[in-house]
Amino acid sequence: MTHTKFVSKLLNLKGVKIKTLFFRKRNSELVICVKPHKNGCLCPNCNRRCKIVKQMKCREWKDIPVSGTQVFFNYSPKEIYCPTHGRIQENIPWASWSARVTHRLEYLILVYSQNMTQGAASQMLNLASSTFSNLLHRIITRERQGHKIRTLNVIGVDEISYSKGKKFCTIVYNLETSKVLWVGKGKGRETIDKFFTEELSEYQRNNIKKASCDLGEAYIGSIEKYCPNAILVLDKFHVVKLLHKAMDEVRLEEWRKVAKGEKKFFKGVRWLMFKHSNNRSKAETKNLNQLSQCNRRIHRAWVLKDEFANFWDYSYQKSANDFLNGWLKSAMRSRLEPLKRFVRTIRKHITKIQSYITTPITNATAEGLNRIMKIVKNRASGFHNLDAFSDLIFLCVGDVDIPAQIPKRFQTITMRDKYRRRKT
Numbered sequence: 001m002t003h004t005k006f007v008s009k010l011l012n013l014k015g016v017k018i019k020t021l022f023f024r025k026r027n028s029e030l031v032i033c034v035k036p037h038k039n040g041c042l043c044p045n046c047n048r049r050c051k052i053v054k055q056m057k058c059r060e061w062k063d064i065p066v067s068g069t070q071v072f073f074n075y076s077p078k079e080i081y082c083p084t085h086g087r088i089q090e091n092i093p094w095a096s097w098s099a100r101v102t103h104r105l106e107y108l109i110l111v112y113s114q115n116m117t118q119g120a121a122s123q124m125l126n127l128a129s130s131t132f133s134n135l136l137h138r139i140i141t142r143e144r145q146g147h148k149i150r151t152l153n154v155i156g157v158d159e160i161s162y163s164k165g166k167k168f169c170t171i172v173y174n175l176e177t178s179k180v181l182w183v184g185k186g187k188g189r190e191t192i193d194k195f196f197t198e199e200l201s202e203y204q205r206n207n208i209k210k211a212s213c214d215l216g217e218a219y220i221g222s223i224e225k226y227c228p229n230a231i232l233v234l235d236k237f238h239v240v241k242l243l244h245k246a247m248d249e250v251r252l253e254e255w256r257k258v259a260k261g262e263k264k265f266f267k268g269v270r271w272l273m274f275k276h277s278n279n280r281s282k283a284e285t286k287n288l289n290q291l292s293q294c295n296r297r298i299h300r301a302w303v304l305k306d307e308f309a310n311f312w313d314y315s316y317q318k319s320a321n322d323f324l325n326g327w328l329k330s331a332m333r334s335r336l337e338p339l340k341r342f343v344r345t346i347r348k349h350i351t352k353i354q355s356y357i358t359t360p361i362t363n364a365t366a367e368g369l370n371r372i373m374k375i376v377k378n379r380a381s382g383f384h385n386l387d388a389f390s391d392l393i394f395l396c397v398g399d400v401d402i403p404a405q406i407p408k409r410f411q412t413i414t415m416r417d418k419y420r421r422r423k424t
Contacts, residue, residue, distance in 0.1 A: 007032065011066070014409050015039055015093045016073075029070045031060070036093050043082040044091040050080040053087055061095045063102045064412075065126045073102060094410070096142065103410035106139050110403040111412075114396055117379050133388065140391045143405045144398075149181055152204055156235075156366040157213040157223070159187040160373055162382075162389045169386055170195075171373075171393075173366045175212065179399040180369060183390040189218040196226035212363050214238040215349065234352045235363040236312060242342060243305055244274055249338035250301040258295075266295070273302045276309060301339060304331055312356065320357045324350070369397050 001009075004018040017037035023030055036042075043050050056077050063071040078090045094102050101109075105125065112121035113136055122132035156173040170191045172182040182199055184191040196205055211230040213219040215238055223232050248270065255266060269291070272284050280288075291299035308327055314320035328346060331339045346353060356362075376392045383389040395402055403411070 011063070011071070013094075027069075029072060030066070031072045031074050032063075033074045034094070035075060036090075039093055040090065041078060041080050042091040043080065043085055043088060044097055045085050045088070046082065047091070048082060048084070050082045050090075053079045053081050055079075056089065059100075061092075061100060061102050062105060064104050064108060068126070070126060099138075101135060103406050104412060106135070107403055107406045107411050109136055110139060110395060110406070113392065114403075136395075137387070137391055140395055140402055143402045144394060144400055147400055149199060149204065149399070152181070152200070152208060154210040154361060155181070155208060155212075155227075155230075156361075156363045157192060157211070157219045158235075158363055158366045158370065159216075160370055162377065162386055163384065164382070167386075169389070171366070171370070173363075173369060174399060175210075175361060175363075175365050177399065178365045178369065178397075180393055180397050181399055183386070183393055185386050187216070187218065189222060192219055192222040193226075196222060200226075210359055210361050212361050212366075214363070215242065215345065220349070220352070231355055231359045232352050233355050233359050233361050234349055236356060237363060237367060239346075239353060240309075242345065243308060246336075246338040246342040247273060247301045247305045250336050251298050253338075254295050254298050266298075269298070273298075273305070277306055297336060300334055301336055304334060304339060314357055317354070317357050321354055324354065372397055 004021065007013075007021060008016075008018050011032075013034075015037055016034050019033045019035060021030060021032045041049055041052060056079055058074060058076045061073040061075075063073055065071060073094060075092070077092060079087060080090050081087055089097065091097075094104075096103070096106075099106070108125060109121065109132065112124065118132055118136070119129055122129045125132070127135070152174060154175040156175045157170065158173070159168045159170050161167065162169050168187040170184045170187050171180055172184075172192075172195050173179070174181050182195050184194055205226050206229050208227045208230045210233065211223045211227055212233050212235050213223060214235050220232065220234075223230060251266075251270060251273065258266065269288070272280070272288055275284070277285075288299070288302055291302065304327070307330075311320060311324055311327070314323065324346075328343050331343045334340075373389075373393055373396075376396055377383065377389065380388075380392070394400065
């Protein structure tokens with residue numbers, strides 16, 4: 001076996017022929033002079049074999065390091081003439097048209113960035129951290145370029161913080177596929193309007209049947225304006241969170257009034273009050289019921305909170321509406337100002353809350369994706385700008401599987417994948 005054939009087998013080169021190879025920089029870099037094998041002089045757009053016009057300057061592409069040794073591909077691409085696309089550079093099978101790294105290195109950059117910090121990944125691939133981040137941004141931008149949203153029926157809208165100083169971004173989700181569709185800077189009306197006007201056509205907007213968001217006026221107003229056929233449902237989680245906040249305000253008000261020696265009777269009550277009735281033991285419920293003797297206002301707020309949870313279990317619209325209207329009247333008569341403010345908010349959006357009975361969608365999927373995004377943010381110890389954060393969002397939970405866009409023959413095959421192939 002010749003040394004060129006041995007290197008070709010070792011590096012698993014396909015569609016590439018080695019002409020010669022040599023070491024440089026005290027054997028720290030291996031330069032492999034290659035050329036396309038049986039697929040040269042092809043137009044990158046129509047894949048047609050074309051006539052050579054001239055030979056261009058020699059270029060190098062960085063490949064996966066082997067045992068700490070940097071590997072470079074060396075080749076002089078040819079300028080060809082295509083009857084359809086004119087004079088153009090021939091297709092380079094091992095790399096993208098304007099890239100300076102091979103497809104295999106790009107694939108590892110994407111996969112490593114999904115599972116570890118960029119600093120650790122850059123060390124494993126012998127790349128400078130700044131070079132690694134620039135390459136990651138270029139790959140993601142290239143693979144998402146020209147991508148269009150298709151078959152969108154159910155959307156969710158939420159915001160997430162990406163940096164200190166109350167810097168937020170708006171996230172739009174496809175709740176059917178559990179993927180992120182779009183990331184915009186800010187959380188105001190102008191931000192969400194950009195998604196509907198710039199990313200979706202009028203046909204796509206009319207085709208949206210269901211939508212879910214929090215109680216923010218910006219999101220509600222934008223969805224009602226641009227999605228006339230969508231049933232808007234206010235997210236159950238945010239409604240319950242607002243009720244819990246009102247109940248806790250009542251508890252805090254009473255806590256401040258109670259004398260110092262009597263505060264021990266209210267110790268641990270807060271977390272019991274937040275629990276759902278299905279998750280409480282009989283002993284915990286009994287302890288909460290004793291609040292009627294110690295502090296009736298706290299007990300009244302807790303009882304109203306527990307009763308409101310029954311609304312989400314209704315399946316018949318009229319019964320649910322009657323229950324909700326009755327609960328709102330009881331809460332207004334409770335003489336608890338935080339709960340009365342909650343009632344005013346509910347009455348303002350009552351039809352969007354009642355629509356949950358016939359269209360039971362929530363932002364639970366979005367909250368799960370938000371958790372993954374927060375893990376990505378914490379892993380990087382925060383981001384200075386939204387572009388870097390949005391790149392990793394699209395890479396980890398985006399609607400395009402970016403590593404799968406790399407040609408399959410250049411995707412690194414693990415031992416587990418080989419075992420699965422043999423098994424099948």
